[in-house]
Amino acid sequence: MSKQKILQLDNVGISYNRKGGFLGLGGDVFWALKDVSLSIYQGETVGIIGRNGAGKSTLLQLLAGILLPDKGKLQKFMEHKASLLALQLGFIPYLSGRENAVLSGMLMGMSRKEVEARLPDIIEFSELGEFIDQPVITYSSGMGARLGFSVAYYADPDILLIDEVLGVGDAEFALKSTAAMFEKMQSNKTVVFVSHQTSLVQNLCTRLVWIEEGRTILEGEPETVLAAYMGALEHHTHPTQAA
Amino acid sequence: MLTQNQLKFYHSYLELILYKTYADLRAETERTYLGFLWWVFEPIMYMFVFYVVFAVFMGRKTDNFVPFLLIGLTIWQWMQACLAHGSESILGYRGLMQSVHLPKVIFPIILILTDSTKFIFIFTILLLYLWISGFTIGLPYLALPLVLLVELIFIMAVTFFLAAIVPFLPDIRFVVDKVLQAVFFASGIFFASESIPEQYQIYYYLNPMATIIESSRDILMYNQWPNWQLLFIIGFVSSIGLFLSIRLIAHFEYTYPKVTM
Numbered sequence: 001m002s003k004q005k006i007l008q009l010d011n012v013g014i015s016y017n018r019k020g021g022f023l024g025l026g027g028d029v030f031w032a033l034k035d036v037s038l039s040i041y042q043g044e045t046v047g048i049i050g051r052n053g054a055g056k057s058t059l060l061q062l063l064a065g066i067l068l069p070d071k072g073k074l075q076k077f078m079e080h081k082a083s084l085l086a087l088q089l090g091f092i093p094y095l096s097g098r099e100n101a102v103l104s105g106m107l108m109g110m111s112r113k114e115v116e117a118r119l120p121d122i123i124e125f126s127e128l129g130e131f132i133d134q135p136v137i138t139y140s141s142g143m144g145a146r147l148g149f150s151v152a153y154y155a156d157p158d159i160l161l162i163d164e165v166l167g168v169g170d171a172e173f174a175l176k177s178t179a180a181m182f183e184k185m186q187s188n189k190t191v192v193f194v195s196h197q198t199s200l201v202q203n204l205c206t207r208l209v210w211i212e213e214g215r216t217i218l219e220g221e222p223e224t225v226l227a228a229y230m231g232a233l234e235h236h237t238h239p240t241q242a243a
Numbered sequence: 244m245l246t247q248n249q250l251k252f253y254h255s256y257l258e259l260i261l262y263k264t265y266a267d268l269r270a271e272t273e274r275t276y277l278g279f280l281w282w283v284f285e286p287i288m289y290m291f292v293f294y295v296v297f298a299v300f301m302g303r304k305t306d307n308f309v310p311f312l313l314i315g316l317t318i319w320q321w322m323q324a325c326l327a328h329g330s331e332s333i334l335g336y337r338g339l340m341q342s343v344h345l346p347k348v349i350f351p352i353i354l355i356l357t358d359s360t361k362f363i364f365i366f367t368i369l370l371l372y373l374w375i376s377g378f379t380i381g382l383p384y385l386a387l388p389l390v391l392l393v394e395l396i397f398i399m400a401v402t403f404f405l406a407a408i409v410p411f412l413p414d415i416r417f418v419v420d421k422v423l424q425a426v427f428f429a430s431g432i433f434f435a436s437e438s439i440p441e442q443y444q445i446y447y448y449l450n451p452m453a454t455i456i457e458s459s460r461d462i463l464m465y466n467q468w469p470n471w472q473l474l475f476i477i478g479f480v481s482s483i484g485l486f487l488s489i490r491l492i493a494h495f496e497y498t499y500p501k502v503t504m
Contacts, residue, residue, distance in 0.1 A: 016501050061500065065344040068497040086342040092266055094273040103266050106259045107343055135273065 003041040005077045006159065006190060007063075012036045012072035013214070014058055032058040034214035035072070040159065045191040047205030047222065049198070049229055055214040056194045060084060060161045063192055081109055082159035082192075087168060088148035093137035097128055100136050101151050108155040118154045125180075126150035127173070145169040149177050159190045166200075202226055260349050264356040282361040283368060290316050297433065307464065310373055314463055315432035315456045317369045318394065321362040322452060323423055325398045329354040330405030330419060333492070333499055337410065340500045347499050348492045351406040355399060373463055381466035390458045390469055393478040397451050400484035407491040410502045431456055451477045 014033040033055045040046060040063070048056050061067045062074070064084050090107045091100050101122055105115035123132050126146040136144060145168040167178030185191045185204050195201050201208065201222065208225035210217045218225050272278035290313055297303050297312060332350035340347065374380070409415055430452040439447050447453055454477060458469030 061341065066341065066497075066500050083344075084342055089342055090263075090339055092270045094270040095266055099266060099269070103262060106255075106262055107339070107345070109255075109343070111255050112258050112262060 006040045008039040008075045010037050010073040012069040015070045036216050038209050043188040044206045045185045047201040047208045048194045050211040054211050080158035083157040084161045085152050097132040097147050104151045122150045122154050142170045146173050162193045263353050267357050282364050286365045314460050318456045318459050322398050324358040325355045325402050329402035330409050333406045334410045351402050383462045383468045386469050387462050393474050394455045397481040400481040403488035
């Protein structure tokens with residue numbers, strides 16, 4: 001089965017100017033991504049693994065269109081909207097749940113009409129009932145999390161980018177939201193999933209990309225990549241030196 | 244010509260700007276018991292202080308000093324509020340812009356819309372006060388929208404420029420604060436330009452707010468047409484400034500999310 005390629009990164013790097021010292025003169029340039037190459041195909045679930053500080057979150061920001069490559073090439077093969085699963089994005093505590101859902105949905109790229117059409121589903125999924133018209137400031141943290149997740153879940157971009165968090169809220173809702181995300185990932189949805197949890201990655205992803213210190217180390221079948229990754233972790237070897 | 248897709252693109256951002264402005268205004272009213280009445284009370288209390296100082300203590304109740312002062316303060320406050328809030332907007336929303344891509348120019352626009360909405364309230368009250376005090380509506384009122392438009396373009400040009408550079412130079416906010424304070428006393432809010440010695444007048448009019456305030460008084464108090472020539476120059480230069488500031492923000496579009504303080 002040949003799937004359609006959505007986008008491709010070739011030797012991409014992203015740099016930050018770090019401020020330091022008086023007038024910021026002591027600053028230096030830090031490359032969060034140094035040399036990352038990968039492709040995203042329609043309908044697949046790509047897992048990104050790597051240790052803390054490997055550049056996984058920066059990579060997601062690049063895919064979300066928040067950052068541009070400072071070196072290398074990013075090619076888009078089809079029109080698409082990629083966005084991060086951002087919980088409670090732009091929430092204003094003094095407004096009602098309904099207003100926050102509309103605002104948050106619009107910030108995620110939906111038109112007002114689209115959000116309003118999905119509102120009944122969002123409200124139902126969040127299980128907030130009549131609380132939806134109460135100010136969010138009166139919500140428990142669990143209720144806020146439920147609403148935040150529901151809006152993000154129904155935002156439904158072409159490429160969904162997930163940074164670690166699958167499910168949220170109290171135990172019951174965490175199960176429900178995680179199950180909903182599983183379902184979404186296993187459907188024809190294009191998902192890029194960053195995680196530390198190797199068992200999750202193995203079960204959910206169709207392909208894995210391992211990055212370390214801003215470089216792509218390995219890309220391929222989950223079993224192969226995970227085995228190499230676990231091996232490197234056990235031996236404490238530095239993958240960039242080993243490879 | 245704009246394509247269908249571009250139209251949809253602009254429409255969705257316009258919709259977002261309007262809804263976010265509405266949401267911010269509503270959040271502000273929800274935070275207090277008196278709600279949106281504060282948009283009126285706050286400037287009235289502020290102006291009352293000036294009224295007491297100038298009209299009562301200093302005894303300048305005659306020769307229409309109170310309306311003279313109130314027009315100056317109202318016109319000035321609009322600019323000051325937009326500048327103070329708008330210049331921090333891109334810096335202030337950096338958390339949001341690290342989670343989602345949005346054109347950064349929408350942040351100062353939202354802040355300016357918020358403060359302009361409040362200005363409309365207070366300006367309406369100013370008009371009512373003037374009419375009750377016996378000032379009449381004359382033909383020069385036709386020029387009022389133009390004067391306000393020139394001020395709006397001037398506000399946008401300065402605010403966008405500051406919003407563009409504040410994320411890189413946060414210290415500039417303190418400078419802006421002090422400069423505003425200084426210019427406040429040099430904008431003819433408390434005095435008429437005639438009281439300035441002839442040789443300094445040219446410097447006085449380098450400050451666009453002096454012309455804008457004076458033009459507003461010409462229309463609202465003296466039933467006279469404003470100074471077209473100066474207004475045109477301010478509008479023209481501000482438009483260029485606005486264009487350049489928008490380009491500046493666009494230039495740093497993908498740099499702002501990386502700014503960490």
